[in-house]
Structures are given as structure tokens and as C-alpha cells.
Amino acid sequence: MKKIGITLLTALVGGSVAIGGYKIFEKKQSDSMTFEEKQKVYYANNPASEMISSTGNPDFTEAAAAVMPGVVHIKVTVTTKGSQRGSSPFDMFEEFFGMPQQRRSQPRQQQGSGSGVIISPDGYIVTNNHVVADADKITVELTDRRTLEAKVIGRDPDFDLALIKVNADKLPFVRFGNSDNLRIGEWVLAVGYPLGLQSTVTAGIVSAKGRELGLLGDRQQRSPYEYPSDEPMVNTAIESFIQTDAVINRGNSGGALVNARGELVGINTAIMSPTGAYAGYGYAIPVSLVSKIMDDFKEFGVVQRGYVGIQYQPINEATRERLNVDDLYGLYVADVVKDGAAENAGIKKGDILTKIEGNTIYSSADLQERVARLRPGDKVKITYKRDGKEKDVTLTLKAQDTKKADEVSEESKRSATEIYNKLGASFVPATDKQKKDLGVNSGVVVTQVRRGGIFDYFGVEQGLVITHVNDKAVNNADEVESALGETKRNIVRVKGVSARGSVELNFPVEY
Structure with a gap:
């Protein structure tokens, strides 16, 4: 009997050690995974029923129910220099551009808010850079009314994306979809916290893809790569927005754009409006780019950008006539960076880039957004035309020169x-x-x-x-x-x- 007891105790201890060791291994393995890999593992172990909506009679109830718990309300506190102001016809001007007269400044706190999307159960949240930029304090309010303080893991104004984290576990999160597969006319939902309201869902369709609006980044920094050569100062930001007519207002920034299956396809970022309120179109950053940037933030703290190493001019009616080319689309290579990825692959001035990874290049967004998903050292297939003949080459992207x-x-x-x-x-x-x-x-x-x-x-x-x-x-x-x-x-x-x-x-x- 005594031997049986010792044997049982040994088995229990051995099992506990094995389970404990496995848990430590499992945590280390989880920490090294990308967010997309984490989600695949989770859904492989917890399969969800397929959410299908009828095109004849759209029903988004299941998609909304699946997504809303994973979209959070972000509140920020920013300390700024303030001053006592009198009534002045320049007050509006002063509000935007500062204080034209010398006045005693005192620190003051300003409150702001936006939305965020939980992308892993251990508390990682994606939002817009402009939501959390310069924040002294960031709090996240979950749909269950819990309020948690968050810290910034990484942010970048050129992509207007930020990754923040709260100290919590087993949180609901939104499943990544595939923004490349989005089709014009497809139904989408915008989920967020607009105008100070609680969690709100609106519906619309994808009305365009690959939109460039000139909203992001710093126009006073000139990129040494991938910039139109006829513009001496250009935006280094990457813009390839999904355009939708789902209602998006102030406060929706950083919220989720999801398809009818409840999958994240974009992060809501901007609206086109003469009044500052919804006037027809909203814009979201595609999740295909978001997932890569979030992994960069988690692993490096900053975005890892690879460059092709060209100056280009988008082909349109004006450039066709000026450059004497017959092509209807593509990017005309105006110059190549010495010892850059393009030059090393044999691309020369005067070539026309027509495809990237087999996808037709209609605008600069088609090139930039694809390249932005990659890191220095990654390879990318480019198709270019010279003397009327197309040729495929594989480039190895480089860091900034x-x-x-x-x-x-x-x-x-x-x-x-x-x-x-x-x-x-x-x-x-x-x-x-x-x-x-x-x-x-x-x-x-x-x-x-x-x-x-x-x-x-x-x-x-x-x-x-x-x-x-x-x-x-x-x-x-x-x-x-x-x-x-x-x-x-x-x-x-x-x-x-x-x-x-x-x-x-x-x-x-x-x-």
C-alpha cells in the first residue's frame, strides 16, 4: 500500500512538472508568434461557425455581435501649454496656429478619444497614431465597462498606426480577414465610438480601394526612395485606403472595418468632409498592411521599411504626352538610386514598372502598399517594360540610403x-x-x-x-x-x- 502511495505521488509530481514545463514553453512560443499566427492557433482550437449574410436581405447581427466586444474606447490625456485669451477676431486662427502675442503660458490638460481594436487575447490593441500621439495617459474602456491603463508599444505617423497594450488576459479580439480579397460593392461594417457615444455599428459598401488622399506623414521630409521625381517635396507616408460609405465620424478613428463574416479588413482612419462630420466617405487602412506594422512594433518597436530605390512618375495623360510613351498605366522610372535594390536588379531610367508580385500597377499606391508589407532583405517580384518587352526580376529590398x-x-x-x-x-x-x-x-x-x-x-x-x-x-x-x-x-x-x-x-x- 505504501509503495502504491509513493508511486501515485511520484506520478502526480512528474505530471505537474511536465505540465508546468509545457506552459512555460507554450508562453515562450506564443511570445515569438506574429499576431496572425496567434489568431490561427486560437481559431484552430476554437472553431467558429461561418457567418454568411444574404445579399438579397443583408443580416449583420452575427458579425456585429462577434466584433463589438473586441472594439474598445480609447481615452487620452495630453498636457499642453495654455494661455488666457480675450475675445479676438483672430481667436479661430490662434486656435490652429498658436499665440500671436506674448502671454504667460500655463500647462493645461486636454482630453481626447478614439477607438481601438483588440488583436490578441493578451491585451494588444491597434489604433491610429493620431489618437495616442503625445498622450500623457491612455485609458482603454472595454465593452464590459472595465477601464485599463495602456502603454504605447510603437507608433508611426507615416502609416498613422499605433500599437498599445493593456495588462489583461483572455480578452475578446477581432479576427483578421484578407483585405486583398475585398471587392468593390462588398458589404462592410464600421465599429467604433463616434462622437463620444458608446459602441456603435454602421453599415455600407466598399466603394473604392487603393485611395491616395495626401493626409498622412510629414510633407517636409523627402524620401530617398519611391517618390515622384516631378515633386521636390513629397509625403513619405504610405496611403492605400479602403473607401467606404459606412458612416464614420470623429471618434471612429482606430476602430474596426469588418466584412459580413465579422473579419477585420481595415482600421478606420479618416473621413472626407468639408464640415468635420460625416459627408459620404470614410477611409480605412487595409489589414494586410496593419498586421505587418503591428508585428514590427511588437518585435522592434518601430516600422521596418524596405525600399525599391527609384524615383518615378505615374503614367497618366499628361506624362504620356510629355514622356512620349504609349502605356496606359504603370510607373515611369525617372531615376534609380545608386546601388539600390532596383539598380542591382537591372532596372534602369526609362523603364516602366507594370506589375508587382503579378498584380498590375495602376498607381503609386499599388507599389508602395505592397512594398510596405515587407522588410529590408525581403524579396519582391517586379515586372517592368523596356523597348516594348516585359521582363520579370526579383529585387532584394534595402534600408534607407x-x-x-x-x-x-x-x-x-x-x-x-x-x-x-x-x-x-x-x-x-x-x-x-x-x-x-x-x-x-x-x-x-x-x-x-x-x-x-x-x-x-x-x-x-x-x-x-x-x-x-x-x-x-x-x-x-x-x-x-x-x-x-x-x-x-x-x-x-x-x-x-x-x-x-x-x-x-x-x-x-x-x-
């Missing part, structure tokens, strides 16, 4: 000089005594303000000590000019101080 980046820097310097001249001001280094009296570590003194310049327009006075330009500390005129090269979205940010208090200015400039 540093030499080209140096050329971009020179372009920025020229732009900085232009902005500097438009300021209409002169500067001298602040003395050590001035810095000490004002309690600052850097600064230049405005010694002259010329009539007609930007400083004159915004009421900047002589004697103001400017400590930072575009968030860079400045101590002389050269540093002011250098910092102006970091101007983003045509908005110059200036911080200063005087005997009356601190000043923060944000004003627009044109090149």
Missing part, C-alpha cells in the same frame, strides 16, 4: 534659410546673466523685428529670449537657422521667455 539622406539634409538647409529670411528678425546670443535671470540654459535675443515679416505679424517684440526652435535649444543665429530645417507640416514651433513669462508660438510658413 544614408548618402541620399545627406542630400535631403542639404535640401532642408536651403528651406531653412528661406524660413529664416521670412521670420524678419535678427538675433544675438543671450548673455550668461540674461539666462540666469530668466532661469534658462539656452537662448538668443530678438534684437530687431522687420515690418512685414512673420515675427512682426505675430507680434513678437524685441528683447524676447528664444530658447527653443522646433524643440531644439538655440544659442546663436546659426543654430536658429539649423533648427528651422526641422520644420514639420509647415508649422514652426518657437519657445521663449521674457520678464513677463514664458511664450510658446506656433505659426505657419510657406516655402
Whole structure:
């Protein structure tokens, strides 16, 4: 009897050790999986019934019920510099571009909100970058009314995507679909938290794919790859939106666009509207791109971008006539980056890119969105036409070229000089005594303000000590000019101080 007891105890201990070891192995294996792999494993073990809607009488009840628990309300707190304002005809202008007069600034907190989509049961949530950018605090409200604090894992304005995480387990999540298989006219649902309302579902159809709107990214940064050569300053962002007439409003940003089977096909991002409210069209980032970017954030914290290494011109009626080509679609290669992926594969100036991975290239979005799914070192099949004959080549994508980046820097310097001249001001280094009296570590003194310049327009006075330009500390005129090269979205940010208090200015400039 004693032997039987010892044998049983040994078996129990051995089984516990085996189960514990398996759980540790299982967790490590799970941590190394992509989000798509995690979802496949989950649904392989927990098969769901197929959700089919009738095209004659659409029924989205099952799709909505499956998706709504996985779409969350995101609330953010952002600390900004505020000021006491009086009534002024320029109040609206000031609200967008800063404070034209020197006023004592005080920190203030602003609240914002958007939506997010849970993509794994261990608390990873995808949303838009513009929802969580610069947030001091992010809270996530689940459909069961739980509120959890979230941290940012990674975000990127060029894709307007962000990955955040809450400390929770066994959360409901939304299953990835295939945005490549979406068809024009297919029914879709938009799920989110618009206009401060609770979870809301709207329905519509896919009205277009591959839309480029020029909404994302920083138009003051010039990409060393994949940019139209007839545009000296272009957007580095990747845009290939799904267009839908499902109602999307403020607060829907970061929410889910799903098909009638309840599968995630896009992340709602923008609306086209003259009023700021829904006026017919909404836009979503396709999930085929979202899933790759989320894996990059989880593994690296930043997006891993591979580049083809070309300058191009989309073929349209104007370029056909100017370039004397007969092709109806494709991208005309205006130049290739030295030692870039395209040059190494034999692509030359004057070639026309017609397909990528067998898919016809009708616009730059067709190339950029496909390439954006890949990383440096990945291979991609490109079809190009030369002398009327098509040829297939396989490119190995490369990371950003540093030499080209140096050329971009020179372009920025020229732009900085232009902005500097438009300021209409002169500067001298602040003395050590001035810095000490004002309690600052850097600064230049405005010694002259010329009539007609930007400083004159915004009421900047002589004697103001400017400590930072575009968030860079400045101590002389050269540093002011250098910092102006970091101007983003045509908005110059200036911080200063005087005997009356601190000043923060944000004003627009044109090149």
C-alpha cells in the first residue's frame, strides 16, 4: 500500500512538472508568434461557425455581435501649454496656429478619444497614431465597462498606426480577414465610438480601394526612395485606403472595418468632409498592411521599411504626352538610386514598372502598399517594360540610403534659410546673466523685428529670449537657422521667455 502511495505521488509530481514545463514553453512560443499566427492557433482550437449574410436581405447581427466586444474606447490625456485669451477676431486662427502675442503660458490638460481594436487575447490593441500621439495617459474602456491603463508599444505617423497594450488576459479580439480579397460593392461594417457615444455599428459598401488622399506623414521630409521625381517635396507616408460609405465620424478613428463574416479588413482612419462630420466617405487602412506594422512594433518597436530605390512618375495623360510613351498605366522610372535594390536588379531610367508580385500597377499606391508589407532583405517580384518587352526580376529590398539622406539634409538647409529670411528678425546670443535671470540654459535675443515679416505679424517684440526652435535649444543665429530645417507640416514651433513669462508660438510658413 505504501509503495502504491509513493508511486501515485511520484506520478502526480512528474505530471505537474511536465505540465508546468509545457506552459512555460507554450508562453515562450506564443511570445515569438506574429499576431496572425496567434489568431490561427486560437481559431484552430476554437472553431467558429461561418457567418454568411444574404445579399438579397443583408443580416449583420452575427458579425456585429462577434466584433463589438473586441472594439474598445480609447481615452487620452495630453498636457499642453495654455494661455488666457480675450475675445479676438483672430481667436479661430490662434486656435490652429498658436499665440500671436506674448502671454504667460500655463500647462493645461486636454482630453481626447478614439477607438481601438483588440488583436490578441493578451491585451494588444491597434489604433491610429493620431489618437495616442503625445498622450500623457491612455485609458482603454472595454465593452464590459472595465477601464485599463495602456502603454504605447510603437507608433508611426507615416502609416498613422499605433500599437498599445493593456495588462489583461483572455480578452475578446477581432479576427483578421484578407483585405486583398475585398471587392468593390462588398458589404462592410464600421465599429467604433463616434462622437463620444458608446459602441456603435454602421453599415455600407466598399466603394473604392487603393485611395491616395495626401493626409498622412510629414510633407517636409523627402524620401530617398519611391517618390515622384516631378515633386521636390513629397509625403513619405504610405496611403492605400479602403473607401467606404459606412458612416464614420470623429471618434471612429482606430476602430474596426469588418466584412459580413465579422473579419477585420481595415482600421478606420479618416473621413472626407468639408464640415468635420460625416459627408459620404470614410477611409480605412487595409489589414494586410496593419498586421505587418503591428508585428514590427511588437518585435522592434518601430516600422521596418524596405525600399525599391527609384524615383518615378505615374503614367497618366499628361506624362504620356510629355514622356512620349504609349502605356496606359504603370510607373515611369525617372531615376534609380545608386546601388539600390532596383539598380542591382537591372532596372534602369526609362523603364516602366507594370506589375508587382503579378498584380498590375495602376498607381503609386499599388507599389508602395505592397512594398510596405515587407522588410529590408525581403524579396519582391517586379515586372517592368523596356523597348516594348516585359521582363520579370526579383529585387532584394534595402534600408534607407544614408548618402541620399545627406542630400535631403542639404535640401532642408536651403528651406531653412528661406524660413529664416521670412521670420524678419535678427538675433544675438543671450548673455550668461540674461539666462540666469530668466532661469534658462539656452537662448538668443530678438534684437530687431522687420515690418512685414512673420515675427512682426505675430507680434513678437524685441528683447524676447528664444530658447527653443522646433524643440531644439538655440544659442546663436546659426543654430536658429539649423533648427528651422526641422520644420514639420509647415508649422514652426518657437519657445521663449521674457520678464513677463514664458511664450510658446506656433505659426505657419510657406516655402
